[in-house]
Amino acid sequence: MSEYIEHNHNGISVGLVEKKFYTLAGPPDELVLASGARLGPITVAYETMGTLNGDKSNVILVTHALSGDSHVAGYYSADDPKPGWWDTMVGPGKGIDTDRYFVICSNVLGGCMGTTGPSSPNPATGCPYGLDFPVVTIGDMVKVQKALLDHLGITKLLAVVGGSIGGMQVIEWTISYPEMVASAILMATTTRHSALAIAFNEIGRQAIMSDPNFNKGNYYSGPKPDLGLALARMVGHVTYLSDEAMRSKFGRRLQDRDNLAFDFDANFQVESYLRYQGSKFVQRFDANSFLYISKAADYFDVGLQHGHDSEVDAFAKATAKIFVISFSSDWLYPTYQSRDMVKAMKKNGLDVSFCEIEAKCGHDAFLLPNERQSTLINRFLNRVSEEEHDAL
Amino acid sequence: MSEYIEHNHNGISVGLVEKKFYTLAGPPDELVLASGARLGPITVAYETMGTLNGDKSNVILVTHALSGDSHVAGYYSADDPKPGWWDTMVGPGKGIDTDRYFVICSNVLGGCMGTTGPSSPNPATGCPYGLDFPVVTIGDMVKVQKALLDHLGITKLLAVVGGSIGGMQVIEWTISYPEMVASAILMATTTRHSALAIAFNEIGRQAIMSDPNFNKGNYYSGPKPDLGLALARMVGHVTYLSDEAMRSKFGRRLQDRDNLAFDFDANFQVESYLRYQGSKFVQRFDANSFLYISKAADYFDVGLQHGHDSEVDAFAKATAKIFVISFSSDWLYPTYQSRDMVKAMKKNGLDVSFCEIEAKCGHDAFLLPNERQSTLINRFLNRVSEEEHDAL
Numbered sequence: 092m093s094e095y096i097e098h099n100h101n102g103i104s105v106g107l108v109e110k111k112f113y114t115l116a117g118p119p120d121e122l123v124l125a126s127g128a129r130l131g132p133i134t135v136a137y138e139t140m141g142t143l144n145g146d147k148s149n150v151i152l153v154t155h156a157l158s159g160d161s162h163v164a165g166y167y168s169a170d171d172p173k174p175g176w177w178d179t180m181v182g183p184g185k186g187i188d189t190d191r192y193f194v195i196c197s198n199v200l201g202g203c204m205g206t207t208g209p210s211s212p213n214p215a216t217g218c219p220y221g222l223d224f225p226v227v228t229i230g231d232m233v234k235v236q237k238a239l240l241d242h243l244g245i246t247k248l249l250a251v252v253g254g255s256i257g258g259m260q261v262i263e264w265t266i267s268y269p270e271m272v273a274s275a276i277l278m279a280t281t282t283r284h285s286a287l288a289i290a291f292n293e294i295g296r297q298a299i300m301s302d303p304n305f306n307k308g309n310y311y312s313g314p315k316p317d318l319g320l321a322l323a324r325m326v327g328h329v330t331y332l333s334d335e336a337m338r339s340k341f342g343r344r345l346q347d348r349d350n351l352a353f354d355f356d357a358n359f360q361v362e363s364y365l366r367y368q369g370s371k372f373v374q375r376f377d378a379n380s381f382l383y384i385s386k387a388a389d390y391f392d393v394g395l396q397h398g399h400d401s402e403v404d405a406f407a408k409a410t411a412k413i414f415v416i417s418f419s420s421d422w423l424y425p426t427y428q429s430r431d432m433v434k435a436m437k438k439n440g441l442d443v444s445f446c447e448i449e450a451k452c453g454h455d456a457f458l459l460p461n462e463r464q465s466t467l468i469n470r471f472l473n474r475v476s477e478e479e480h481d482a483l
Numbered sequence: 484m485s486e487y488i489e490h491n492h493n494g495i496s497v498g499l500v501e502k503k504f505y506t507l508a509g510p511p512d513e514l515v516l517a518s519g520a521r522l523g524p525i526t527v528a529y530e531t532m533g534t535l536n537g538d539k540s541n542v543i544l545v546t547h548a549l550s551g552d553s554h555v556a557g558y559y560s561a562d563d564p565k566p567g568w569w570d571t572m573v574g575p576g577k578g579i580d581t582d583r584y585f586v587i588c589s590n591v592l593g594g595c596m597g598t599t600g601p602s603s604p605n606p607a608t609g610c611p612y613g614l615d616f617p618v619v620t621i622g623d624m625v626k627v628q629k630a631l632l633d634h635l636g637i638t639k640l641l642a643v644v645g646g647s648i649g650g651m652q653v654i655e656w657t658i659s660y661p662e663m664v665a666s667a668i669l670m671a672t673t674t675r676h677s678a679l680a681i682a683f684n685e686i687g688r689q690a691i692m693s694d695p696n697f698n699k700g701n702y703y704s705g706p707k708p709d710l711g712l713a714l715a716r717m718v719g720h721v722t723y724l725s726d727e728a729m730r731s732k733f734g735r736r737l738q739d740r741d742n743l744a745f746d747f748d749a750n751f752q753v754e755s756y757l758r759y760q761g762s763k764f765v766q767r768f769d770a771n772s773f774l775y776i777s778k779a780a781d782y783f784d785v786g787l788q789h790g791h792d793s794e795v796d797a798f799a800k801a802t803a804k805i806f807v808i809s810f811s812s813d814w815l816y817p818t819y820q821s822r823d824m825v826k827a828m829k830k831n832g833l834d835v836s837f838c839e840i841e842a843k844c845g846h847d848a849f850l851l852p853n854e855r856q857s858t859l860i861n862r863f864l865n866r867v868s869e870e871e872h873d874a875l
Contacts, residue, residue, distance in 0.1 A: 286732070293717075321689075359685075365682060
C-alpha cells in the first residue's frame with residue numbers, strides 16, 4: 092500500500108535506472124499456483140541499482156506494496172520529473188546504500204506495471220485476462236521473485252526488505268526459502284490480515300465491482316471502472332493515515348476559507364485531497380490488479396499456510412536475522428501485530444530485533460522520509476553484512 | 484449513526500407506540516435555515532412514550548443518529564417483530580424509565596422516516612426535492628425539534644439525550660435554548676467532526692453520487708442508487724466497530740469453513756456481514772438523506788458556529804447539567820474529543836460529569852445493551868429530577 096513520494100530532480104541525472112523484463116522459462120512455461128491453477132508464461136518487470144559484487148553476496152531484494160512497482164528508486168532519464176517510490180531510502184549513501192549493495196525490485200505477480208497480471212493478454216484468447224486471471228497469493232508472488240533470482244544467478248540474499256504487503260512477501264521469503272535469506276527487514280506489516288483490514292479491502296473491491304463500467308472485469312476495450320477504483324483508493328488513503336496525521340494535515344480547513352458552501356462539492360480540504368488522490372490513481376493503476384493484490388493480502392495467513400494454524404510453527408524453518416519495525420500511529424497493522432510476530436519468531440530461537448518508531452503519520456510512515464528508520468535499517472544491514480563476511 | 488437492535492417481542496404487546504405527525508404552522512410556513520435558505524412547510528414525525536405529568540416537568544427529548552428515526556422504543560402493534568432502535572434503554576423500568584418520564588423522539592429534518600427531507604414532495608414542483616432540498620445543519624434540526632415542543636406546549640426539558648449525531652443535537656440544544664434544558668446526556672459524540680470522520684462520510688457520499696442510478700439525486704421514479712448507498716453503509720459499519728470488536732466478532736473466519744475460495748465472492752465472514760448490512764440498509768433508507776444528514780454532521784463545529792471559533796466561548800450561555808459518556812474503543816469520536824468538550828464546559832463553570840466506559844465494541848457501544856450505561860443514565864436523571872423538584 093505504497094504512496095509515491097514526489098521529489099524535485101533538479102535536472103541532475105543521478106541514479107538512472109532501467110526497467111527490464113524476464114519471462115519465466117521452462118516447459119510448459121507455467122507456474123502452479125497455490126490455488127492449484129496453472130499460469131504461464133509469466134513476465135516479470137524488474138529494476139536494479141548498484142553493482143553486484145564478485146561473490147554475489149551484496150544482494151538486497153526490495154518488495155513493494157499494493158500500488159508500488161519495480162521502480163523503487165532513481166530516475167529513468169535526466170528529465171524524469173519523479174524518482175521511484177522509495178528514493179528517500181534507496182540510493183548512494185542512503186539507508187539502503189547502493190554504493191555498497193546491489194538492489195533488485197520487481198513488480199508483483201498480478202500487478203499492472205510490467206509483470207503479468209489481469210491486464211496482460213491471456214495466451215488462450217489473445218485478450219486481457221480480466222477475471223480469468225487466477226487468484227494469486229503472496230506465496231505465488233514470492234515464487235515468481237525466486238524464479239527471477241534464479242535467472243539472475245543469485246542464490247543468496249543479504250536481505251529482503253519490504254513494508255505493508257511488501258512485508259508479507261518478506262515474511263514469506265524467510266519461510267519458503269530460508270537457505271537463501273540471510274536477513275529480513277519487515278516494516279508496518281502483519282502475518283495475517285485482521286478483519287478490519289479485510290473489511291477495508293472488501294469495501295474497495297465492492298466499489299470497483301459495483302461500477303457499471305466494471306463489466307465483470309472485461310473493461311479493457313471500453314470505459315474503465317474509474318469511479319469505483321477512485322473510491323477504493325480513497326478508502327485506502329484514509330487507512331494509510333492516522334487520526335492525528337489527518338488532524339494536522341487537514342483539520343477542518345475549508346477549500347473556500349471560512350465559508351461553508353452548503354452544497355455537496357468538496358467543501359473541506361480533506362474531501363478535496365481524497366477526490367484528488369482517487370482521480371490520480373486511476374490514471375496509473377488497473378482496477379483488476381487492485382482486486383487481485385488486495386485479495387492476496389487478505390488471504391495471507393502465515394500460521395494457516397505454513398504452520399498448521401500455528402504462527403510459531405510457521406517460522407520453524409526460518410533462519411534469517413530479522414528486523415521488525417512498526418509505527419505507533421499505524422492502525423491498519425498496529426504494533427500489537429508486530430509484537431505477536433516477534434514473539435512467534437523468538438519462540439523459534441530466531442535472531443530478531445524489534446522497534447516501534449514513534450510517528451504521527453500512520454501506516455504510510457514507512458514510505459516517508461524518516462531519519463530514524465534510515466539509520467536503523469542502515470545499521471542493521473551493515474551488521475548483517477559484516478557477520479556474513481566473517482562467516483565466510 | 485445508529486444500528487437497529489433486534490429483540491424478540493414474544494407476542495407480548497408492551498410499550499405500544501404510535502407515529503404522529505406535526506406540520507409546522509405560521510406564515511409563510513417557512514423556516515429560515517442556517518444557510519439562509521427558506522424551507523416549508525415542514526412536517527415532523529414523532530413518537531412519545533410514558534405520561535406527561537401535570538406540570539410538564541418530566542419531559543425527556545431523545546435525539547437520534549444517522550440512521551435512526553422517531554421510533555426510539557416500544558412496538559407499533561402486538562405482532563410487530565421489532566421494537567424501536569433504543570428499546571434496551573427506553574421503557575418501563577429501564578435506564579430512561581417511561582414509568583416516570585415522558586419521552587419524545589422525532590425524526591430529524593432531512594431524514595426519510597416521516598419528517599420532511601429530500602424524498603418529500605417539493606411544493607414548488609410536486610415532485611420529490613432531491614438535491615433541491617437545501618443543505619441543513621444540526622442547528623436546523625434542533626430548530627424543528629423546538630417547534631415541535633412549542634406545538635406540544637412543552638417549555639422545559641428535564642433532559643435531552645442522544646449519541647453520535649444525536650449527541651451533536653444535544654450539544655446544540657444546550658447552547659441554543661439554554662433556558663429550556665435542565666440537563667443533557669451526550670454519548671459517543673463530538674463538538675466538531677474530525678478530518679477522519681469527514682473523510683469517511685465523504686467516501687460514503689462519493690459512493691452514492693458515483694452510482695449511475697443517482698441521476699443528480701432525481702432517482703425517485705426509477706432505479707435507486709442502491710449500490711452506492713450500500714457501499715456508504717459498509718464504510719459506516721466499519722467505523723462503528725473497533726479493531727477488537729471485529730476480531731472477536733469475525734476474525735478471519737471463512738464462510739466455507741477452512742477453504743479459501745480463490746475468487747471474489749465473500750470468502751470471509753466479515754465480507755459477508757458487510758455486504759448484508761449494505762443490502763439491508765438500502766431497503767429502509769434514502770440515499771439523499773444519507774448525503775444531507777452526513778453533511779450536517781460534517782458541518783457541525785460548535786466553536787465556529789457559536790463561539791467565534793472558541794469552543795469555550797460556545798458554551799458560555801449553556802446552563803444545563805451535563806453528563807458526557809465516551810467509549811474506550813470508539814475511534815470515530817475518540818475519548819480525547821469528549822475530554823476536550825468537558826474541559827470547555829468546565830471552563831464555563833458548568834456542572835459536568837464525565838465517564839469513559841470500557842467497551843470493546845467501538846462507536847456502536849452506546850446503542851448496545853450496557854448495564855453500566857443504563858445505570859449511570861438512570862442515576863443522573865433521578866438526581867436531576869430531584870434537584871429540579873427541590874428547586875420549585
